[in-house]
Amino acid sequence: MDNHPLEVLLIEDDPMVQEVNRQFVEQIEGFRIVGVAGTGVEGMEKIRELKPDLAILDIYMPQQDGMETLTQIRREQLHVDVMVISAANDQKTIQRMLRYGAVDYIMKPFKFERVRQALEHYRSMKLALNSEGPVSQTELDRMLARTSSGVDSAEAAGSVAPADAAAAILAAEQLPKGLQAVTMRQILLFLTRQPGALSAEEVAEGVGIARVTARRYLEYLEKSGKVRLDLQYGVGRPVNKYVLSVE
Known part of the structure; x- marks a missing residue:
């Protein structure tokens, strides 16, 4: 089992939410914050530079919002998973983010337990997919459906x-x-x-x-x-x- 912590980039324009997200992530074993970005443009630069495993992404941000940021990530085929934490609760936004491959979508305001659940599931899935050997349908169903x-x-x-x-x-x-x-x-x-x-x-x-x-x-x-x-x-x-x- 790989003990290397998963590296996380926070892309969030609100400094208070940035700090809450940082504290939450740092309390969960197996994760390490490697950077913080306040806009989608800055987030893209840091994804390219830091190559994190996971980006935690807000939707409402200046310069470039989270929806366009995720679209650009997929367009450039960058190897980073994305988890959304946002106040956006309209169906079209949620649907688009999920269609573009967000591994989870958490709505603000949120509780620590919900973030912990999302990150622990993500870590389990990464460990399983990074292990040697084939994955059975039962194992895959368990990963996808929690x-x-x-x-x-x-x-x-x-x-x-x-x-x-x-x-x-x-x-x-x-x-x-x-x-x-x-x-x-x-x-x-x-x-x-x-x-x-x-x-x-x-x-x-x-x-x-x-x-x-x-x-x-x-x-x-x-x-x-x-x-x-x-x-x-x-x-x-x-x-x-x-x-x-x-x-």
Whole structure:
């Protein structure tokens, strides 16, 4: 096992948040802060110079925001993982950051336990992927879905992390013909980030799939008891809305 600490670059324009992030990261075994940047432009320069393992990235920053910074990182094919810690909570921003490969997305204000859970999972994944020999599908599923210690960490933080909820639902479950595990996981991850019940149309828009596809997955989840149907009445016909139910 490699005892070399993973090197972290903080890209955050608020000095107070910078310091909080620094203190949080330094409390977690196996990580070392190698630099701090206050803008996306400076962050790109330090990524190229320091070559950290992980960049913790804010969205709202002067000169170049986090969204453009992550886009540039991918465009230049820089070998750095990115974890987002930001106040940005709109669906389009979250979706874009995840599509561009963010390993985790933590919303401000955040608790130490949530950061610890994210970093420890990231470290476990890096160690597993850096080890010699092939990785089995079960091991890969565990890394991607956090079926190991993540659930306990999330419960200690007072909430269940999105990947933990998805893992709990998908674990040891065979999907019927026509339903794909990848799409199911995207829907589950999306639902766990929402504060209330959503319609099939809202889920479809948030995940980026057709409404009829979203409805088919939601109906399956509702029949299997994983999603609860919430009829909302207003003018005209009641609207079927769905909320995730994770025990």
